[in-house]
Amino acid sequence: MIELREFTMNDAPALQRIYSGASLRYIERRSLTLDEAVALVANALADACSEPRDRWAYGITADGDLLGMVRLRCRTERHASLSYVLREDSWGRGYATRAVAGMLRHAFTATGLTSIGARHHPDNTASGRVLEKNGFRYRGTRDGWSSYSIRRPGGREP
Ligand SMILES: CC(C)(COP(=O)(O)OP(=O)(O)OC[C@H]1O[C@@H](n2cnc3c(N)ncnc32)[C@H](O)[C@@H]1OP(=O)(O)O)[C@@H](O)C(=O)NCCC(=O)NCCS
Secondary structure, three states: OEEEEOOOHHHHHHHHHHOOHHHHOOOOOOOOOHHHHHHHHHHHHHHHHOOOOOEEEEEEEEOOEEEEEEEEEEOOOOEEEEEEEEOHHHOOOOHHHHHHHHHHHHHHHHOOOOEEEEEEOOOOHHHHHHHHHOOOEEEEEEOOEEEEEEEOOOOOOO
């Protein structure tokens, strides 16, 4: 069972470990220094206090172990982009699929968002599966990235 929670400053070393090794293969990031991990957590904490809130970054935990992050960033008032990363040794257990499901529930019940987009490197098949299993629709390749979107249940399809 996984849980989503806000970050605390103590999470920086765990976040540094999440953003390392194979987890970076298909994302636009290099390994984090500890200072960068601290800055990432500090930004997430500042975002959690901003009003109106336009960014959500939640830690993904299993049995208290912080093993990933799922994020939403508003692009407009009603549309946000989704991203997620799991520590390599936690892959293949359905954690990302459940974390995205939890974030979607939050987005479509507790915020004013009506649509969410996501994208992945074309070779990142696992990420595509995570999106498809959560109801995202493939929208084609944009700027070399496989692009997806989902609308709030009950909302109109574009
Ligand atoms: C992509 C990522 C989040 C998946 O996390 P995960 O917890 O392993 O995902 P899940 O276990 O929920 O589901 C993975 C799905 O992909 C499938 N999968 C895993 N590796 C695969 C591969 N190499 N090729 C095809 N499918 C693959 C799994 O079988 C599963 O699908 P299924 O349930 O239909 O069998 C994780 O690999 C990761 O963090 N990667 C690095 C960061 C990243 O790429 N983030 C996404 C950026 S857009």
